[in-house]
Amino acid sequence: MYMRPVAICEGVYWVGAVDWECRDFHGYMTAPTGTTYNAFLVKDEKIALFDSVKAGHGNEMLCRLAHLVKPEDVDYLIVNHVEMDHSGELPELVARTKPEKIFTSPMGERALKAHFDCADWPIEVVKTGSTISLGKRTLQFLETRMLHWPDNMATFIPEDGVLISSDAFGQNWATSERFADEVDKHLLQKQLDRYFANIVLPFCPIAQKTIETIESMGLKINAVCPDHGLMFRTPEDVAWVISRYKELAAQKQKKKAVLVFDTMWHSTERMAHAIATGLAEHGVSFKLMNLHAFDHSDVMEEVWDAAAVFVGSATHNNGMLPKVADMLTYMKGLKPKGKLGGAFGSYGWSGEAVKDIAGWLSEMGMEMPVDPVRLLFVPTHEQLAVCVEMGRTIGKLINERVGE
Numbered sequence: 001m002y003m004r005p006v007a008i009c010e011g012v013y014w015v016g017a018v019d020w021e022c023r024d025f026h027g028y029m030t031a032p033t034g035t036t037y038n039a040f041l042v043k044d045e046k047i048a049l050f051d052s053v054k055a056g057h058g059n060e061m062l063c064r065l066a067h068l069v070k071p072e073d074v075d076y077l078i079v080n081h082v083e084m085d086h087s088g089e090l091p092e093l094v095a096r097t098k099p100e101k102i103f104t105s106p107m108g109e110r111a112l113k114a115h116f117d118c119a120d121w122p123i124e125v126v127k128t129g130s131t132i133s134l135g136k137r138t139l140q141f142l143e144t145r146m147l148h149w150p151d152n153m154a155t156f157i158p159e160d161g162v163l164i165s166s167d168a169f170g171q172n173w174a175t176s177e178r179f180a181d182e183v184d185k186h187l188l189q190k191q192l193d194r195y196f197a198n199i200v201l202p203f204c205p206i207a208q209k210t211i212e213t214i215e216s217m218g219l220k221i222n223a224v225c226p227d228h229g230l231m232f233r234t235p236e237d238v239a240w241v242i243s244r245y246k247e248l249a250a251q252k253q254k255k256k257a258v259l260v261f262d263t264m265w266h267s268t269e270r271m272a273h274a275i276a277t278g279l280a281e282h283g284v285s286f287k288l289m290n291l292h293a294f295d296h297s298d299v300m301e302e303v304w305d306a307a308a309v310f311v312g313s314a315t316h317n318n319g320m321l322p323k324v325a326d327m328l329t330y331m332k333g334l335k336p337k338g339k340l341g342g343a344f345g346s347y348g349w350s351g352e353a354v355k356d357i358a359g360w361l362s363e364m365g366m367e368m369p370v371d372p373v374r375l376l377f378v379p380t381h382e383q384l385a386v387c388v389e390m391g392r393t394i395g396k397l398i399n400e401r402v403g404e
Contacts, residue, residue, distance in 0.1 A: 005041065005064040006178045008223055008233065009160050011137070013041045015049075015064040017057035020174045026085070028330070029198045030297040033191065034174025037061075037085055038227050040164055041068055042157065045135025048076040049097070050155065050164050051227060055088030062096070071096040076132075078139070079104040080153045080166045082111035086227055091116055103132065105143050108151040126153075142213070144168060147206050148199055154210075161222030168210065169241050171195045171229030180230045180237040188230060189244065190301075195228070196248045197304040198297050201334045207249040211242060251337050253307040255402045256285045257394070260299050261312035262292065262321040267346035267378050268312045274384040275310055275344065278391020284308075284398050291323040296330040303331065307398040308340035311361060313353040315345065320353040328360045340394055340401075341366030344373040344387065351376075369397055 005013040016038040025031040037053035039061055047069055053061045065071060074097040079087065082104070094102070102123045104112060109125050112118050126132070128143045140156040148167055155164045171191035177183050200207055214221075224232040224241055232241050257279050263269040269290065276286045287302045303309055311328065313320040320328075341361035345354045354374040362368055370390050375383050 002176075003060065003063045004067050008040070008162060008225060008231065011043045012157065012160055012162055013043075013064075013068060014178055014225070014231065015039050015041045015061055015068070017053045017060040018174050019054065019057065022172070022174070025172055029172075030295050031172040033172060035172040035228055036174060038225065038229075038231075040225060041065060041074075042134060042137060043068060044137045046075040046133075047073055048078055048134055048139065049074050049093070050078045051080055051086045052089040052093050054085040058089035058092055061089065072098060075100050076134075077102045078155060079108050079112065080155060080164065081149060081227060082108055082115060082151050083149055084115070087112075087115065094118075094121060103139075103141075105141070105151050105153040107143075107145065107149075108153060111149070111151045142210075144210050145206070146203050147210055148203055156219055156221075158219070161220050162225060163214075163219070163221050163223065164225045166227050167199065168207065168226060169224050169232070169245060170199075170226035173229045175230065178231060180232045180241070181234050183230060185240075191229060192241070192244060193248065193304070194297070194301045196245070197300045198334070200248070201300070201304055201336065204249045204251060204337070207245060211246060211249070248304070251304060253338065253402055254285065254305050255283070255398055256287070256302075256306045257308040257310065257398065258287050258289060258299065258302045258306045259310040259312070260289045260291065260294075260324075260327060261310075261345075262314070262323045263290070263312075263346075264314040264316070264321070265378075267375070268314050268344070270379060270384065271344050271346065271373065271375065271387045272310070272312055274387035275342070275391040278388040278393075279395040279398075281392055282395030282399055284395045291327060296327050299327060300331065300334055300336075303336055303339075306339065307402050308342065308394050309336070309361070309366065310342040310344065310394075311357045312344040313357060315347040315349070315351050315353040318350055318352050320345075320356055324353070324357065328357065332360065332364050335364070337365070339364075339366045340397060341368050342370055342372075342390060342394055343368075344390070346375050346377065346379065348377055370394060
């Protein structure tokens, strides 16, 4: 039963692959719960297969496909996204199916030509509003550029109300279950939020616009089928995931601060705890994240809805510690909006790290209401009072912004 396809509705099936061992997603995001590469088959007068899977997982997809049709019976391939976790097995798939047509977006055509030797592939470009008929069913295309690649495209099947949404609404979660109503909703939300914070966050305006476009089209959506993770097939779950994406894209802040740091001999760590003491006096929730215990994907999962971000480092070789530099580089690329920032750290000689951190946070557009705090060697109880006051000041500002 494990290698069989899964019916989404009559004639529409999941035929993807589960990557139980994936821990490094795209080379930059950790995926402690694995992931899936979702592919979909629609059986009609014409048979259409949506996307492929990552290289090395093709046999799993073809096994599921074979329970429904012979590969050579597939008429159309729909390439909603060319990134290699969705197209790695595409050359093999084209060779096996010999499709009449391969439909993709304008940017998808460009990406296919850049990735593959596909001069003889029967590629046909479709744009937003384009439709094709499978017989009883229609495929309606919607470009979702930069959500999160230029070529991203969603496909809607109005007769079934199925939205194949590409990377939107995805999660990295390897499970034996395929649908949201089969798992714990709190765990599902954690994976949805983590994926958004580490993949989609820079494209929040596009996510908002895409949802507005879908709603303005008046689509009656019965199922949302992303390219990663679980699918949503009940009215409650469809409404929930769209609503949650609106919240994520709005980056609505909580009464919360994240303190991320690296420390050599615990002095910077003590400073972080002192700042947290000041935040706690104003009832602000906080997360202390030592970069030896948390990686940058964990940090961004907490940062996206935080009102303030504090970053601390000891000074090492006239600069910040490598894990902090890595974290700041990663965070800057994800473009979190509207945060309060704070820089702190202990030093032994020159103390450049704190100044450098403050510069990075300012470049990200963070408001820096308190001067950076740097303390020589091991801070005394009296010196740590400066850190407590930093937490109090920013805690008070968080309450003014977010509410008591």
